[in-house]
Amino acid sequence: MWSWIIIAAIIVILVLFVVGIYNRLVTLRNQVKNAWSQIDVQLQRRYDLIPNLVETVKGYMNFEKGTLESVIKARNQASAAREQLAQSGGPTEGSLKNLIGAETALRSSLGNIMALVENYPQLRASEPMQRLQEELSSTENRVAFARQAYNDQVMGYNTYQQEFPAVLLASMFGHHPVDMFEVDTPEAKKNVKVAF
Amino acid sequence: MAMDFWEAQRRARLRTAFYLALFVVLTLLAAVCAELVLRYVAGDNYEPPLPLLGFGFLAVTFAVAAYNYLMYKQHGGGYVAESMGAYPISADTRDFHEKQLYNIVHEMAIATSLPMPEVYLIPSEEINAFAAGLNPKNAAIAITEGAMERLNRDEIQGVIAHEFGHIKNADMVISLRLAAMVMGFFFALYIGLRIMQLSQFRSRDSNGRGNGGHIMILAALIIIVAGALTWFFGTILKATVSRQREYLADASAVQFTRNPDGIANALRKIAKDQYHDMPKTGAAYSHLYLEDRSSIFATHPPIEKRIAAIEGHQYEEKPND
Numbered sequence: 001m002w003s004w005i006i007i008a009a010i011i012v013i014l015v016l017f018v019v020g021i022y023n024r025l026v027t028l029r030n031q032v033k034n035a036w037s038q039i040d041v042q043l044q045r046r047y048d049l050i051p052n053l054v055e056t057v058k059g060y061m062n063f064e065k066g067t068l069e070s071v072i073k074a075r076n077q078a079s080a081a082r083e084q085l086a087q088s089g090g091p092t093e094g095s096l097k098n099l100i101g102a103e104t105a106l107r108s109s110l111g112n113i114m115a116l117v118e119n120y121p122q123l124r125a126s127e128p129m130q131r132l133q134e135e136l137s138s139t140e141n142r143v144a145f146a147r148q149a150y151n152d153q154v155m156g157y158n159t160y161q162q163e164f165p166a167v168l169l170a171s172m173f174g175h176h177p178v179d180m181f182e183v184d185t186p187e188a189k190k191n192v193k194v195a196f
Numbered sequence: 197m198a199m200d201f202w203e204a205q206r207r208a209r210l211r212t213a214f215y216l217a218l219f220v221v222l223t224l225l226a227a228v229c230a231e232l233v234l235r236y237v238a239g240d241n242y243e244p245p246l247p248l249l250g251f252g253f254l255a256v257t258f259a260v261a262a263y264n265y266l267m268y269k270q271h272g273g274g275y276v277a278e279s280m281g282a283y284p285i286s287a288d289t290r291d292f293h294e295k296q297l298y299n300i301v302h303e304m305a306i307a308t309s310l311p312m313p314e315v316y317l318i319p320s321e322e323i324n325a326f327a328a329g330l331n332p333k334n335a336a337i338a339i340t341e342g343a344m345e346r347l348n349r350d351e352i353q354g355v356i357a358h359e360f361g362h363i364k365n366a367d368m369v370i371s372l373r374l375a376a377m378v379m380g381f382f383f384a385l386y387i388g389l390r391i392m393q394l395s396q397f398r399s400r401d402s403n404g405r406g407n408g409g410h411i412m413i414l415a416a417l418i419i420i421v422a423g424a425l426t427w428f429f430g431t432i433l434k435a436t437v438s439r440q441r442e443y444l445a446d447a448s449a450v451q452f453t454r455n456p457d458g459i460a461n462a463l464r465k466i467a468k469d470q471y472h473d474m475p476k477t478g479a480a481y482s483h484l485y486l487e488d489r490s491s492i493f494a495t496h497p498p499i500e501k502r503i504a505a506i507e508g509h510q511y512e513e514k515p516n517d
Contacts, residue, residue, distance in 0.1 A: 038306060130292065137349070138299035145307035148454070 021166050025175045028157040032178055035150040036091060039181065042142040043082055043103075049135055050075040050110075056132055057113065060123040067116060071109040078102035096179050104183065110136075151180045205451070208444035222429060229422065273329025273336030273368075274314045282316035282338045293344045300353050301337060304360045307452045313337050313363065323347065323466045327359035328368060335363045342469075347462055354449055354458030361448030367441045371495075374434040438495035446506050460506045467499045 054068050061068065081102040085095040123129055158177040161170040170176075274284070285294045298315055305312045313329070316338035323343040329335035337359045343352065362368060449459045496502075 035309075042306070127292075131295070134292065134296050134299065138296075138303060141299075141303040141353075142306050145303055145452075148307060149309050 017165075018169065021169055022173055024160065025166065025170060025173060028153075028160055029175065032150070032153045032157050033090060035146070035153040038146040039143065039150055040082065040086065042139060042146050043078070046136075046139045046143065047075055047079045047082070049132070049139060053113070053132055053136065056128050057117060057120075057123060060120050061116065067109070067112055071106070071113055074102070074106040074109045078106045091179065091181070093179055096181065100181070100183065107183075147181050147183075151182070154178050154180050205444055205447045208440045208447065211440045218433060222426060222433065272314075272334030273327065274316070274334070276328035277314070277316040277318075277326075277336045277338045280318065280338070282318045285315040285317055296349065297339065297344060297352070300349070300356050304353070304356050304452060307357075308360050308364055310335075310360065310363060317341055317344070323462070323469050325355050325359055327362045329363070330369050331366075332363050335368075337363075343462075347465060350455060350458040351462035351465065353453055354455070354460070354462045357449035357452040358445045358459055360452060361445030362441070364448060365441065365444055367445065370441065371434070371438055374430075374437060435495050439497045442496050442502065443505055446502055450506060456506050456508075460503050463499050463503050463506075 050071065054072060058068065078099070081095070081099040085091055085099055088095055091099075117124055117129070157175075160166050161175055161177060277284075285298055287298055289295050289298065294317065297317070301315050302312060310332045313327070313332070314336040316336055318324070318338050318340045320340040321342040322340055323346060325337070325339040325343060327335060327337050337356060339352070339355065339359075343355065347355065446459060450456050453459070
């Protein structure tokens with residue numbers, strides 16, 4: 001009789017324990033998803049700003065058509081990578097790599113344009129350009145801060161999965177370590193320099 | 197060497213806990229002392245006009261503190277900002293500085309994963325800023341026009357990140373609670389003075405009442421002394437806790453921006469600032485500001501010490517700072 005009660009109690013405690021781990025994993029995964037959607041919003045904002053930038057500098061930069069075309073191309077590629085990632089329901093290993101590559105290319109061609117803007121004092125001082133630069137540099141910061149927050153959440157989620165006791169159950173419940181959103185080339189680590 | 201912001205935050209939190217405990221002990225001690233002294237002086241004829249006076253003092257203190265706290269809680273941070281003459285900034289502003297400020301606040305909201313607070317500008321030439329509101333959902337951040345004009349983008353970001361540190365660490369709750377307690381002590385002092393007036397009036401009026409009047413005066417004196425002492429030490433303790441929270445907010449600013457230069461250079465400019473024209477609506481709000489003249493009552497540590505802490509220099513800390 002007593003042994004049955006003890007066995008039942010142990011089973012109940014074990015079930016509660018497993019439920020706790022399950023719920024914690026779900027909470028952490030949702031936090032990661034939420035942090036990703038923050039990045040997504042800011043990336044979209046940047047892709048929307050780039051046509052504005054091209055329109056603004058076009059009048060001043062007739063000679064650098066190639067640069068402008070390359071930034072539009074990079075923007076479209078990054079935007080497509082973002083779409084593809086969104087459609088697959090969140091970052092997977094391949095789609096994230098794809099996006100990081102496209103983002104790196106976009107950053108470097110944006111950097112080229114900003115360097116060229118320095119050569120046109122009149123353009124640099126113009127009011128629309130100043131507004132645009134503020135919006136661009138704020139967006140750069142937002143992407144960077146959103147990425148920082150995302151990586152912090154990912155680290156928490158991954159660490160919890162790898163620690164005892166969750167390590168016994170995580171993969172059974174369909175949880176796997178998630179890749180961080182890292183910028184992989186040293187030049188991409190610098191923000192696009194936006195001077196005032 | 198850059199600042200170890202995690203370690204700095206842990207240290208500041210520990211010290212806060214210690215000073216808060218000291219605060220409660222101080223209050224209890226004052227109440228027990230008042231009661232004991234009254235019993236001792238009155239001797240065998242212990243007939244207090246108000247039974248258990250010391251505990252009455254305690255009850256009044258906490259009741260007043262609780263009342264003030266609830267009053268603060270009813271109004272969000274925007275109310276505090278507007279009562280100081282600040283005006284709100286909206287997301288679709290056409291002004292360049294206002295838009296930049298809005299953007300910076302938004303960036304910090306993303307970095308801290310906090311909701312976007314209300315943003316206010318204070319019409320003042322001084323470089324200063326504050327955060328108000330008891331929880332992140334109704335918080336407000338205000339910065340002076342002078343700060344927007346004379347700080348660069350990184351420095352403004354450092355200042356805004358410092359204010360976000362106050363929101364994230366719930367410093368407004370702590371300091372308003374402390375301010376409410378200090379006000380409670382002050383209220384006890386006031387009651388003591390009133391009782392004394394009343395009993396003088398009465399003993400002049402009717403001479404045949406024996407030593408009832410004396411006991412009343414004694415009771416009033418004890419309340420006055422207890423109230424004055426706790427008010428005095430309470431003010432110092434409140435300032436001491438507040439200074440720890442400033443170090444914590446500085447360390448948090450470095451965590452959020454990962455850029456110690458922003459807040460450090462902003463503090464350097466503040467140290468050299470010529471203007472001091474902030475609207476002062478009572479000392480109750482002094483803890484909100486970014487900086488304060490240094491003294492034992494100051495709510496902020498000396499700027500040089502804060503810069504040293506941010507940049508990770510060696511500096512000797514005095515035990516009461």
